[in-house]
Amino acid sequence: MPQVYDEPFADSSQIPTALVAAIARQHVTVALSGDGGDELFFGYGRYFDAQRIWQVIGRWPTGTRRKSAALLHRASHLAGGLGRLGFRMRRLQQRINVETFDEFYANLLSVSLTPTAAKGWPPGLAGSSPLPNIPVQLEKTTTRMMFADQSLYLPEDILTKVDRASMAVALELRPPLLDHRIVEFSWHLPETMRFNGSSGKVLLRRLLYRLFPQDLLDRPKHGFDIPVDAWLRRQLRSWMLDLLDSGTIKREGYLRAKSVASLVKEHLSGHGDHGYALWPLLMFQSWLRCNG
Numbered sequence: 001m002p003q004v005y006d007e008p009f010a011d012s013s014q015i016p017t018a019l020v021a022a023i024a025r026q027h028v029t030v031a032l033s034g035d036g037g038d039e040l041f042f043g044y045g046r047y048f049d050a051q052r053i054w055q056v057i058g059r060w061p062t063g064t065r066r067k068s069a070a071l072l073h074r075a076s077h078l079a080g081g082l083g084r085l086g087f088r089m090r091r092l093q094q095r096i097n098v099e100t101f102d103e104f105y106a107n108l109l110s111v112s113l114t115p116t117a118a119k120g121w122p123p124g125l126a127g128s129s130p131l132p133n134i135p136v137q138l139e140k141t142t143t144r145m146m147f148a149d150q151s152l153y154l155p156e157d158i159l160t161k162v163d164r165a166s167m168a169v170a171l172e173l174r175p176p177l178l179d180h181r182i183v184e185f186s187w188h189l190p191e192t193m194r195f196n197g198s199s200g201k202v203l204l205r206r207l208l209y210r211l212f213p214q215d216l217l218d219r220p221k222h223g224f225d226i227p228v229d230a231w232l233r234r235q236l237r238s239w240m241l242d243l244l245d246s247g248t249i250k251r252e253g254y255l256r257a258k259s260v261a262s263l264v265k266e267h268l269s270g271h272g273d274h275g276y277a278l279w280p281l282l283m284f285q286s287w288l289r290c291n292g
Contacts, residue, residue, distance in 0.1 A: 002287035004168045010280035011157050013224035018165040025169040035158055036177040039149045040186040041201040042194040045221060047145055050108055054141060057096050057104075069097035087272035101141050105148065106131050142191060150183075228275035233268060240264065240278065243285040252288065255281065 002008065004018055024031050038044050057065060072093035076086040098104045132151040138144050159175070166173035176182075186194075193203045199218075208217050232240050244264055249257040260281060267274040 001283060002290045005160075005164045008280070008284040008287040009160065009164070010283040011161050012226050012228045012276065012279045014161050014165065015226055016224045017161055018168065021162075021165045021171050021173070022169050025166075025171040029170070030172040030174070031166075033162055033173050033175045034177060035162060035175040036154065036183070037201060037204060039146055039154050040177060040183060041189075041204055042142065042146065042191075043200040043221070044149070046108060047142065047195075047200065048198055050105055050145060051141060053095065053108075054101055054104060058101065060096075062099050065096045065098065069093045072096075087266075102131055102134060102144065102148075105141075105145055109153075140191075142194070228279055229267070229273045230275075232275050232278060233270075237268070240282060243282050243289070244278070249285075254284070254288070 001014055001018070005014065060068075072089045076089040076093065094107050094110070095104065098107060131148045134144050134147050138147055162173055162175075189203065194200065196202050199205070205217055241264070244260050246257045246261050249255045249260055263274045263278055263281075266272040267278060
């Protein structure tokens with residue numbers, strides 16, 4: 001992966017993306033992707049999750065959210081952290097310990113519940129990426145989430161991932177939904193043409209119903225996720241322990257060995273699911289080793 005992406009790129013869906021690109025290249029030299037559909041037409045499940053949660057905690061005064069988070073923090077450390085229950089309590093504590101919806105959404109996107117393992121980074125970041133400056137005129141939470149993802153997640157993650165994976169096998173991959181005219185058009189749509197109830201991409205679905213059976217298009221959404229939590233406990237355990245060896249990390253000086261060891265221990269014990277927090281560290285160490 002470090003050789004394909006030429007940097008410590010750390011979206012674990014890079015693996016199936018690279019495999020699909022390699023398989024496609026056996027048959028074609030140019031292909032189209034549907035990238036942009038989720039960001040333009042409200043296709044991510046997390047959009048609905050964020051709305052549902054914020055409808056509850058968004059009504060709480062900031063002081064109430066802070067006090068509730070403090071109580072959860074103390075409770076999660078009872079009896080040695082309460083195992084997986086403690087992990088879930090810490091996650092909830094992080095979600096509600098916010099002042100604004102933008103801060104809440106940034107926490108929802110975060111992959112880590114611990115202070116960052118990278119030296120020189122403010123501990124307050126806790127692994128989450130700061131959102132871009134969202135225009136104040138975007139008052140609705142729906143448009144604020146889509147703007148954030150179109151500005152940050154789409155170019156910095158999705159398009160980078162697909163472009164590197166496809167070009168590594170000389171496959172020309174083009175995203176027609178990101179034609180600037182379609183992007184501009186999508187921002188003029190009423191919400192009812194983007195989502196309805198728990199279903200997104202309403203306009204795209206209506207168009208495709210003309211061409212394909214409806215039950216084919218209404219299947220549950222499946223991303224390119226890999227079972228990274230399980231793999232790091234089983235098939236990739238020795239690979240992880242080798243790359244995240246405390247002695248090596250201390251000698252290199254880029255990461256906090258104690259924080260990394262804590263993540264690994266809690267993940268292997270089953271007290272927490274830290275696969276998505278460990279993956280960036282593994283990609284960094286793997287990239288460092290390939291370029292050392």
